[in-house]
Amino acid sequence: MHVIFVLSSVTYALKSQELLKKENIHASLTRSPAVKAVKGCGYGIMLDAEKETDARYILHDAGINILGTLYD
């Protein structure tokens, strides 16, 4: 199972991907399905759902706002 974090932009998605990689969490860049928070097209990162909690902490510490969460 995967989780998708919806982020503000492709810049934040790429930054998040890079931060997680440093902590050995693989995340792939994805166009996120539309969610209310982004009102149209958006970007996100997809990662193993088991890593969700760790990833949230890492992104929170870096000041990155997760706009929505989707499960696949």
Place this chain on the structure above:
Amino acid sequence: MIYFDNAATGFPKSERVFEAMKEAYFGSGNAGRSGHELASAGSRILYNCRKAAGVLFGCEPEHVVLTKNATEALNLAVKGAIKKSPKSEVLISSLEHNSVLRPVHAFCMENGMYYKQFEVHLYNDDITVENFKKAVTRKTAAAVITHASNVCGRILPVKRIAEIAKERGILLILDASQTAGHFPVTFENTGADIICVPGHKGFYGPMGTGMLLANPNSRLHFRTVMEGGTGISSFEKEMPDLLPERLEYGTLNNCGFAGLAAAMENFEYPADETRVFAYLIKKMRARDDVVLHGAPDGNIEDFVPVLLFNKKNVSCEEVAARLNEKGIAVRSGFHCSPLAHTALGTQKKGGVRISLGRANTVEEIDYFLSVL
């Protein structure tokens, strides 16, 4: 060709920059628009450029707005970040380029605001700082200043000016067109709120690239100057709230920013420019057929390697044309800087500008002097 016009654009560019551009040209799609491989490659190109800039200037990738040149960055900064308040003032220095003067003039005219100059003293920073301090009033909303003059190369004491600006709650926008790439320019060593730079001058990146860098500690909010597609939040009529996308509209120049990223990654600041410049100044001072304007006089460390001169009884345009015939590229005229030429007393006849770069040598200076 001996190239002495590095203040216009850095030359020669490197093969590495060209290769990166070529790779982007054939291997990337529209950044931030889709999820397919080519589009993602484009997005990574832009991100890598922001990251490389962040390392040099001391900010995060998201604080780097990619623009087509420093002028666009300055327009976005002046028209987007200065608080609009009728009768308030914007300060500029006496050495500003039109890339500062014109947007500040337009912004003030449109908003019932005023702008005024403070004088830069070429040989005494204390006087420059005092002039700035005297010009500040309770109506001063912002200061937009060059880091170094594109006409005479004088570096302004920006850190000291920034300290005063900060104390007084004045937004400080820095035009680092002539300093970035010559020596480290960071938010820490300048104290600026916004730094605007070209990609193609001191960094030797491609023309058509520039950046607006926003100080992460300055809590800036930008009004937009241009609007359009961003690839995100498509149903919103407003541009996205966050940088960098808030200020980036339409398709960006992947090839240019791939080249700029290549130019900035592992960047090495030039080690020999000041020595070559000092040699040029010494030799030019020894001649009695030239007049130097605003040249260093015992304070070469306060200048980037730019020299304005005239040859006695010969127009600046003719000097430049004759030098060109002998394979030497210089720039003559007014250099888009009427304020600086007025400050230097060359507002009627202009001047010949030599601007050195990382590739110039003492041997080239000797050849130039023999031709002159």
